[in-house]
Amino acid sequence: MTMKQYNVAIVGATGAVGEQIMNTLIKRKFPIATLKLLSSARSAGKIIYFQGQPIKVEEARPESFEGIEVAFFSAGGSVSKQLAEAAVNRGAIVIDNTSAFRMDHHVPLVVPEVNKEDLKNHNGIIANPNCSTIQMVVALKPLDQAFGLRKVIVSTYQAVSGAGHEAIEELQEQASRMLSNRPYEASVLPVKGEKKHFPIAFNAIPQIDVFQDNGFTFEEIKMINETKKIMHRTDLQVAATCVRLPIITGHSESVYIELDRNDLSVEEIKSQLLVASGVELKDDPSNQVYPTPLDAEGKDATFVGRIRKDLDQPNGFHLWIVSDNLLKGAALNSVQIAESMIELELI
Amino acid sequence: MTMKQYNVAIVGATGAVGEQIMNTLIKRKFPIATLKLLSSARSAGKIIYFQGQPIKVEEARPESFEGIEVAFFSAGGSVSKQLAEAAVNRGAIVIDNTSAFRMDHHVPLVVPEVNKEDLKNHNGIIANPNCSTIQMVVALKPLDQAFGLRKVIVSTYQAVSGAGHEAIEELQEQASRMLSNRPYEASVLPVKGEKKHFPIAFNAIPQIDVFQDNGFTFEEIKMINETKKIMHRTDLQVAATCVRLPIITGHSESVYIELDRNDLSVEEIKSQLLVASGVELKDDPSNQVYPTPLDAEGKDATFVGRIRKDLDQPNGFHLWIVSDNLLKGAALNSVQIAESMIELELI
Known part of the structure; x- marks a missing residue:
């Protein structure tokens, strides 16, 4: 049996949390088919190495999410508000590390050790809580x-x-x-x-x-x-x-x-x-x-x-x-949410 | 009317709090007749300038308190336990910045803004509370x-x-x-x-x-x-x-x-x-x-x-x-205790 692999995007890839999300995906051997690194226009063009291969950071736009299955957002609340829907509309599951959707009744707010089951009620977006x-x-x-x-x-x-x-x-x-x-x-x-x-x-x-x-x-x-x-x-x-x-x-x-x-x-x-x-x-x-x-x-x-x-x-x-x-408070918890989605057969 | 002036000693004069006690005495124009700076044997011999005059730091011993009227102790609990009684026996009022006597029922523990009146029950030693x-x-x-x-x-x-x-x-x-x-x-x-x-x-x-x-x-x-x-x-x-x-x-x-x-x-x-x-x-x-x-x-x-x-x-x-x-948490409160003793005519 081959395990399914996923097309993954990280929005805010050059930030302190975005970097840790990539590191955590590698460390935990998350089943990645392709990895897209997205950022603001300012940081676009930067080269980041993923498992020895150079990836050019691209500016995040609605079209960036074409074909993406899991998108980690960590570029501030306004970017999430602007682009999360575009990602969901293109079929991606958004795991959002900002405060944009956390208190939205339609968005599960999840720490897998605590309330993993809430993932079942998702509507495309899952919010990662505040670090503290x-x-x-x-x-x-x-x-x-x-x-x-x-x-x-x-x-x-x-x-x-x-x-x-x-x-x-x-x-x-x-x-x-x-x-x-x-x-x-x-x-x-x-x-x-x-x-x-x-x-x-x-x-x-x-x-x-x-x-x-x-x-x-x-x-x-x-x-x-x-x-x-x-x-x-x-x-x-x-x-x-x-x-x-x-x-x-x-x-x-x-x-x-x-x-x-x-x-x-x-x-x-x-x-x-x-x-x-x-x-x-x-x-x-x-x-x-x-x-x-x-x-x-x-x-x-x-x-x-x-x-x-x-x-x-x-x-x-x-x-x-x-x-x-940056780990359990952000990147690790986000990746654990994605892992839990796989485990619960939600993606 | 001339204001009474006092023979003052600082025990632990080379420490972080001892230094601030001297600065605070100067800043608040405490009525000092003479000032004696005392320390452990290790720091004895050091020269500290008080209002332009050099004072040689002496090793604190029981005899050091001969003629002293107000002694500020800030050299650790063991020094206070060892020497405070010797100072009191020689007629000094001891204002102790260590934890040695704070919970002693015979020793007032005083923050002048809070319980100045407790000074009236003193038996020679007044404890300065913990900074926090x-x-x-x-x-x-x-x-x-x-x-x-x-x-x-x-x-x-x-x-x-x-x-x-x-x-x-x-x-x-x-x-x-x-x-x-x-x-x-x-x-x-x-x-x-x-x-x-x-x-x-x-x-x-x-x-x-x-x-x-x-x-x-x-x-x-x-x-x-x-x-x-x-x-x-x-x-x-x-x-x-x-x-x-x-x-x-x-x-x-x-x-x-x-x-x-x-x-x-x-x-x-x-x-x-x-x-x-x-x-x-x-x-x-x-x-x-x-x-x-x-x-x-x-x-x-x-x-x-x-x-x-x-x-x-x-x-x-x-x-x-x-x-x-170092100020309200230690030196300033100690000096305010001495000032309150004068104000209440206890020294």
Whole structure:
């Protein structure tokens, strides 16, 4: 039996996430018949090597999707809004890494370890959740299933690579200049198009994405709404504070949860996470074992550590959740969605 | 009328906090008759200039405190345990910046904006709280007073200068090496004497101070216990997760609180903080106004921003609290304690 192979396109192929999607497809031996690399007009013409063969990056246009069966979109929400329909109309399954369709009721928002079955309701587009949401639900789903989750309060420690290559370069340039007492500028973070920019090197910026009228940032609202949708828990209480930090890759999260049960021990929490798909427990305080973003870089797992029972609230626990934001937070999850589509015989 | 002047000693004068204590005494024109700079044997002999005059740093011994009226201790808990009593026995008031006596029932633990009156119960030693505790209680006390505080859940974003000069140098050296792809080492953080060390540059370390049996670090336990003691609220629910980050100076805190009242608006919270002593409100999301540690460096205030009402919990609010950990978090608060002692005619 020969396995079916697919004509694949990556939109945003020259971006930080697009690069990782190609690497992940190779690493996981995704059954590729042909690979098309697409980008904005600005990056078109660039040569990228795929398994030793040069591929010229082409400008993404509606016609680009002729014959494409799986299209990964990671070039910003406006590109997805502009071209996803054109791709679907030409028969492609779109796996979209932007926020364009995530809260659309007709679009499944999927983390395969959590809600793979939702893929069955797709209408051509499947949304890949926000990076900080993915790693959190991977760790919280098994606890919800076993003990019932009531409340989540998360504070994030997010890496700059979530904002792309420009943000990485800005951090490195600023850090280098500050270390040698040279003047530095800020023009990318917190948000490319915003009025004000702040230095990120040796700093913390409590703004990711733009502010909403209620004082929360859109990143925080994404974490709140996406968590409820993915976990099928509209009643879940979720609050988030999202902070950008001088870290290249690897998002960390300080997460407080309340469960339905009052009688649980740290060991019972650990025993669920030990067998949870996609989770790697890294929790042994007496030997200083806990996850850090530098350790998580380049790894597929969502790492959980620092699990402890709240000292006042009998159903309260604290966790420290870390994952590579470009991999499980983006590229890996997108490729896993495609793999799950094949497994469920949806493509 | 001539103002009384005092014979002052600084123990740990060559450390990151000791240096800031001297700077703060000068800046605030503390009435100094004589100044003695003390340190470990290792740093003794160093020359430090005080108002243009060279002072030779001497090794701290019991006899060093002969004639001293105010002694600032900032040389680690073991030095305080060893020498504070000797200083008190010689008539000095000890203002101790270590954790040695903070939870001692006979020792007031004071943040002047919060519990200045506790100074009246002193027995020679006054404890200066942990840096991350101070800035939090400065911001929370006015809310407790006005609306009744029930619960606090804090995640910290702490700068390396809280761990001293060595930690600052380690961060700078690692960052410089990582930026040029050179090999790097870690030997200071998270805790000097611990078995394992982790790089802090472009990383996040979820350990400050040593682990306790319950899985919390001692830094987290300090925040929990000290907050209750300073605010005279043994019943207050407090939970903390403390994280070290690649920031030179300035601690930030993501703080979730629950109040007694369900009917409060963000504006009512702001109106209390606007007039609160030691607090500077920096909160205008529509103009991207919020505090960052880089902005707070060198400033005396505790900055509060990102105030928003929780979307589920009617008595829940989120705040982002930032302050210079070497100033209000340490040196400034210590000097303010001494000033308050004068004001209350206790010295």
